[in-house]
Amino acid sequence: MELLEPEILLQMLINGLLAGALYALLAGGLNLIFGVMRVINIAHAEFMLIGAFGAYVLFNVFGLHPLFSLLIIVPIIFVVGYYFQRVLIERVVDRPMLTSLLATYGVSIILINVGLLIFSSDFKSVPVLQGSFLIGDLAVSKPRAVAGLVSLVLSVGVYLFLDRTRLGKAVRAVSEHAQVAQICGIDVRQIRMLTFGMAAAMAGAAGVMLSIIYSFWPGSGVDFIQKCFAIIIIGGMGNFVGALYGGILLGVVESFVGGFISTQWAEAVAYLLLVTVLLVRPTGLKGVARA
Amino acid sequence: MKSRFSLSFLLSILLFLFASPALTQNNEIHVGTSVALTGKYARTGQEQLQGFQMWVEEVNERGGLLGKKVHLIHYDDESKPETGAKLYEKLITDDKVQLLIGPYSSDVTLAASTIAEKHNFPMVSSGASSSEIWARGYKNIFGLYTLADLYMDQIIELGKSKGLKKIALVYENTAFPRGVAEGVKRKAKELGMQIVFEEEYGKASTDFSSMIIKIKAKKADMVIGGSYLPDSTGFMRQAKEARLYAKIFAFAVGPGLPDFGHNLGLDAEGVMGNTQWEPTLKLPGAKEFAEKYKVRHGHEPGYHAGGGYGAGHVLEAAVKKAGSTDRDKVRAALFALDTVNAFGRFKVDATGKQIGKPAYAVQWLGGERHIVLPEEAATAKVFYPFKDWNKR
């Protein structure tokens, strides 16, 4: 069977890793929010699409390359996320988890449909960086390589921020135990706003990267948020590093399923994983999952 | 307090009971249609509507249908069959149109035609070609397009004549692309060629990289896609990224549209496709229509625009022959009609299926779309084989 030849397996692996890096960046943000405030942000993928449409608009109006628009979009979405937390999420953060789930669900519906009113449901894409890098017989798609690497760098950057800096340690402290952190003199409210801003910015960056690989429309978020759910349930809810591993794992699994079975099955893998894991291990594979 | 709520609810129900508008204007003929203005089929749907609107204008300039002004009521079905079905229900029962034009895509037509059949309402369908639509024994759906099964015949014959053997086939999992795929499989079998790879993908699929890897591994000579516009452009872009090479690349729908060349630029060069119609065909009024369309919309009309325009002419001919907009008379007229208009010949069999129109193959050459097959209609010679990516 020609699919078992090493270069084809390698090609699938590379495609999977690159796609997985993008998932990791997206799911990492979602898990950060969950870790710090026990809120599942259903509208997370819509923040990603804000990034993607931002890149689309900047490219079509000013001819700006998405890699440059990254520098504009990420800070803007950070600010948007920061104030979004302040205006909306702060009101539901101490309420039962379902309240915040329903509230972010409402936000997601609004964003999708406002997106439809503005951009219609046509597929959009940002056609830059075409072609491929050739490494021997391997052809690595340029947009995918760039998107994957940028995503990886950003994820690692956020990890280092959390691991090394004072502020990052404060974020982790709130994530571990908010009340104790408060007693220790950490401004928990401020940390929450910072976290949401950061997570939204990560989603926005993932969106910009998405725009150079795939075509997208305002409803594209639904698939991604469900993939994120699968990822954080596999990697452990609230566990930032777990989300990174989970994301990369999903990317690779999808790529191999696509190769050995079919693309339609690859698109279904995340849902099947999500449901199976939840039904078999109600608390997820690891992490802070508590009812 | 509570009773007040029940009361307002009651009132709103009563309002609906009495607010049934039953106004039918006598000096106008209402024609209803819904096409995809948004969603996956948006570009093709828009073109079809624009073509049809040009007929509406022209017929009104000519003094209307049966001396009455034609008024078009149209909606957007968002490329969704279920929305299309709902909209045709609305057109028939709420807007009470006298004539119907079908939606764009076989997918939506499959759903909408059931509604038309339920109300026994003849519908002229300009945007559908899957033979499945006419295999159900319906009496009210009249096609303009050459059937999907025949789309790739000439291209496969070309491949055979060049000694190619291995075909890779990918297609969307809905009615029309499946129809194209069925046709490809039949033709390949007839000519003794081999389908070395076959896979379906979803309507929303945007990532074709796994398929491309496999096609590469199978070393196919021909890659054929049962596709629409977004997937055919997406596939070609990713084929280039993965350096997938074949002697012939051919796709349904996409390459027949100006957007294909516009979106892909030089990468469109050499890609083949099908067409129902081109402005260069020697048909009465085709040239005039194409020129007028270009002035208005800034680009040459593709076959979807031509189809919309042609549907108008078919409807006009049928109503004139019937002498009224009576559903039974119009249906009988459509069955009996054999006419040639700017879009080509219209003649259907006993199921309403189109049998009068031939198929054409196009190829992108020098940034333009040319008919290359059959030879008598060709405006350029076939370019063969496809130029490899690193030689461009």
Next chain:
Amino acid sequence: MPENDQRSISFWAGTVLVGLALLAPFGVNEYYQSFLLQVFLVIALAQAWNLISGMTGYVSFGHAAFFGVGAYTGALFLTWGYPWWIAIFNGAGIAALIAVPLGFLTLRLRGPYFAIAMLGLNEVGRIVATLWVSVTKGGTGLPLPPSLLPSLDITYFMMLSLALGATLLIAWVHRSRFGLELRAIREDEEAAEMVGVNTTRNKVTAFVLSALIPGAVGAVYAMYTSYINPASAFDPARNIEMIVVVLFGGSGTVWGPIIGAATVMFLREMLWAQFPAAHLAALGVLLLIVVLYLPGGLVSIVRERHRERPDARPGESP
């Protein structure tokens, strides 16, 4: 208002509404009859969702899954030549049958995990319908031949009886011991268990009943639209609608879903043909308003005058 008065108002309002609904087909044109049919559809679905999510507090984000199962089952039985009432019966039956094992598995999950699992299950339903080509014809969908379809009047009265049946079921559950136990689960599951409530049995029963109704509704819907495909049968927008309708009207109550459905459908009718996106965006705004400012829904505005506290919203229990 004393309790008795309220009950008799409910009874008479209900009777008048049902009477009007029975007469409507003789007085309105087909289009408005279709509209009323869709209102009944939403009422029936909302009541089903109300039963599991409003009463027990287990918020399902994927009840459209059972609707989809019912729609496919109904459509398939119809195309296999069975009469329409057997098709509807099977739609309900298969949906309920699937719900039994799923109920045991998913109801072990709490709060958001249950919500997410249900969201995923709806997608799994869509995937099965897409990939099981030999039976469902995949993405092409199933167009039903008009010769097999029951008339609009039949589908209308079927949908009306489903809405009525679902409402009466909720009204009965509301006053029964079963309903009391469900509400005990919503308030505090551990405590309920400790005082001897068989929580698993109660939850699963509520879940299966709440799957049976969408199953039947889905089958009738398939006959009404005469065409289904994976995207329309397992439409996430239907989940949104169920949740918004119930929360907006007032969850855990009998009248809430009816009032919610009337309001939301009126809004939809004004908007859908011209501005489909605006209609859903408006639903999102409604959801947000209800979650933030109106925890008990519209019904609570009426209730708060004469009762100490409105019904808690799903998930509000600690």
